[in-house]
Amino acid sequence: MSETAFEPEITAFVCQYCGDMAADSAGWNRISYPANVKIVRLPCTGKVDVHHILNAFEHGADGVYVVACPEGNCHHINGNLSAKRRVKYAQSLLDEVGVGGNRLEMFHVTAAQGDEFARIAAEMTERIRALGPSPVRRAMGK
Amino acid sequence: MIIAQRKPLEEIKEMVASYEKVLVLGCGTCVAVCFAGGEKEAKLLASELRMARQMEGKSTQIIEHTIQRQCEWEFIDPIKELVASVDAVVSTACGIGVQGMAERFEDKPIFPGVNTTFLGMPVQPGEFVERCQACGDCILDLTGGICPVARCAKSLMNGPCGGSQNGKCEVNPETPCAWQLIYDRLSKLGQLERLLDVMPAKNWSTSRDGGLRKIIREDLKL
Amino acid sequence: MSGDNGKELVVGSKLERLLKAGHFVVTGELGPPQSADRSVIEKKASYLRDVVDAVNITDNQTAVVRMCSMAVAKMLIDLGIEPIMQMTCRDRNRIAIQSDLLGAYALGVRNLLCLTGDHQSFGNHPQAKNVHDLDSITLIQMVRQMRDAKKFQCGEEIKGQEPRFFIGGAANPFADPFEFRPYRLGKKVKAGVEFIQTQLIFNVPKFREFMKRCGDLGLLDKVYILAGVGPIKSLAAARYMATSVPGMDVPQEYIDRMANAVKSIPQEDKKARREAWEREGIKICAEIIQQVREIPGVAGVHIMSIEWESAVPEIVQQAGLLPRPKLDA
Known part of the structure; x- marks a missing residue:
């Protein structure tokens, strides 16, 4: 696997109200975003457990991000804030393991922000591309 | 309850470095409630270990399991x-659980995954504070329900010392002075006169200082 | 056990005799070195000799390892200076303390200051295990019981010579809760303390209020209060004490005076600025001594000038407390 040909595998945990709707908005508006991102839809990002994040990395994800509703606008009141805290904790665990907390990020969008959703997908793809394959994936020889 | 804190991964990795197949064993009671070593935390630790060992080209046979209590x-x-x-x-139970496991499985190496830290409570989500030192001779009746043994940095029987300032302890300005708390509480209860008596030197023989402590209850024996 | 101080001598130390004879007593303080160097003690002692009546020997103050107070106390005795040995509960349990008391008495020590001790986290061995088997008040109780009841803390009789100390304690009038401080002093009196040395006093009106409350509780007839004073060495020291030392209350007035003391001296002239600060610090200290002397119940002053023992003669001189009274042997 040469570094130039590296295509990152990225998992995005999105809530069905904002993150997923924003992905839809991007579709309706024919805004394209990198195909590297695999979307996991959840009823609320409050359902994102640290374990789910680590699981993704353990199974070969190069990067993970969470897309939640804007702060103060969560459909489940504060699920997005829980997600934000957990992402921060998971970042510390990833640093501890040696995977790197910078492979994980938290974002907030509204349902209408298809362009922002696409921009985030592109930003994370570029960030992870620059970081190269996750050391776990590299060790797995995938 | 017993409050614990996960050990750094580096330390745990080092303990199990020479073993192929490792069980991370969670405990579903105290350490689960304080989010240090319950089912979820055992899963996280196992996942971390697998990734770390994968990266080092070592065996990733790390399995996880949780039982309700490792102290019975x-x-x-x-x-x-x-x-x-x-x-x-790797047991993520408190020191009691780790020893329970070690006693039951004599030929199996059992390693601690957490540091057993203190007896306390979550005063608010995410904040755990020490409350008791298990001294074996409770004096909370005399101190307004606030323990100076556990909560005063010097375990004073006759505080507050000269380092009490604005209700805080000089040892850590974020820690309330236990004796200020006692003073305030007794004041509210109208029992300030309790503080006028000299509390005698404490008998520490019931505490850890007296050696291993043990309770026998004939009525409970089989 | 009564806390009353009759005029009858119970120990016969110079400190006890002077206080009971009604002299306004001056005590000093000597911080042992962080080494085994005897000459440091001799040098510091030379500043204090003849200008104070007795000298406190701190016990690993601020939890920094220093030469042991008992050894230094013995050196002072040999130099003809009366020591007040400090004893804290931080590093010794009741067994070690009582053993030290037997030894200290045998070596000629007659005054003991009973303290809880600074927490080890402030010192140079923050990883140490602390003891705190006793606290200052139960320590006072124990020392008094050894002397008056000839009994060890456990209740066993002391067969033979009991250790007899003139028993001191500390009080911080400026710590919280302020209303409780006189009562806590009362507990020390109840436990058997005979003299008190206070925390450094800069806020004289607040100290006066504290003394009034102690008087209202009837404590001033039962215990000799030595007001703690000390010179400020520089403007930075004044600010540090005002903001960063728990239990210390330094009014703005003194900080301003320290600032004004060097107003007309250029920044570059460090030596002149230092000397000006030292002059002002000593002057303020002498003034405070004169002020606290007027407060009913103040039986003397305790001058804390650790690591600046050389300032003490000048302070005592300016405060008009020389010459010190002589006692017939």
Whole structure:
């Protein structure tokens, strides 16, 4: 696997109200975003457990991000804030393991922000591309 | 309850470095409630270990399991076969659980995954504070329900010392002075006169200082 | 056990005799070195000799390892200076303390200051295990019981010579809760303390209020209060004490005076600025001594000038407390 040909595998945990709707908005508006991102839809990002994040990395994800509703606008009141805290904790665990907390990020969008959703997908793809394959994936020889 | 804190991964990795197949064993009671070593935390630790060992080209045979309590034989005995199938166990129970496991499985290396930290409570989500030192001779009746043994940095019987300032302890300005708390509480209860008596030197023989402590209850014996 | 101080001598130390004879007593303080160097003690002692009546020997103050107070106390005795040995509960349990008391008495020590001790986290061995088997008040109780009841803390009789100390304690009038401080002093009196040395006093009106409340509780007839004073060495020291030392209350007035003391001296002239600060610090200290002397119940002053022992003669001189009274042997 040469570094130039590296295509990152990225998992995005999105809530069905904002993150997923924003992905839809991007579709309706024919805004394209990198195909590297695999979307996991959840009823609320409050359902994102640290374990789910680590699981993704353990199974070969190069990067993970969470897309939640804007702060103060969560459909489940504060699920997005829980997600934000957990992402921060998971970042510390990833640093501890040696995977790197910078492979994980938290974002907030509204349902209408298809362009922002696409921009985030592109930003994370570029960030992870620059970081190269996750050391776990590299060790797995995938 | 017993409050614990996960050990750094580096330390745990080092303990199990020479073992192929490792069981991370969670405990579903105190350490689960304080989010240090319950089912979820055992899963996280196992996942971290697998990733870390993968990156080092080592065996990733790290399995996880959780039992309700590691401090009672009834809960430990049913996992005999599971324990037999691994080379070592990282127990995320408190020090009692780790020792329970070590006593039951004499030939199996059992390692601690957490630091057992204190007896306390979550005063608010995410904030755990020490409350008791298990001194074996409770004096909370005399101190307004606030323990100076556990909560005063010097375990004073006749505080507050000269380092009490604005209600805080000089040792840590974020820690309330236990004796200020006692003063305030007794004041509210109208029992300030309790503080006028000299509390005698404490008998520490009931505490850890007296050696291993043990309670026998004939009525409970089989 | 009564806390009353009759005029009858119970120990016969110079400190006890002077206080009971009604002299306004001056005590000093000597911080042992962080080494085994005897000459440091001799040098510091030379500043204090003849200008104070007795000298406190701190016990690993601020939890920094220093030469042991008992050894230094013995050196002072040999130099003809009366020591007040400090004893804290931080590093010794009741067994070690009582053993030290037997030894200290045998070596000629007659005054003991009973303290809880600074927490080890402030010192140079923050990883140490602390003891705190006793606290200052139960320590006072124990020392008094050894002397008056000839009994060890456990209740066993002391067969043979009991250790007899003139028993001191500390009080911080400026710590919280302020209303409780006189009562806590009362507990020390109840436990058997005979003299008190206070925390450094800069806020004289607040100290006066504290003394009034102690008087209202009837404590001033039962215990000799030595007001703690000390010179400020520089403007930075004044600010540090005002903001960063728990239990210390330094009014703005003194900080301003320290600032004004060097107003007309250029920044570059460090030596002149230092000397000006030292002059002002000593002057303020002498003034405070004169002020606290007027407060009913103040039986003397305790001058804390650790690591600046050389300032003490000048302070005592300016405060008009020389010459010190002589006692017939």
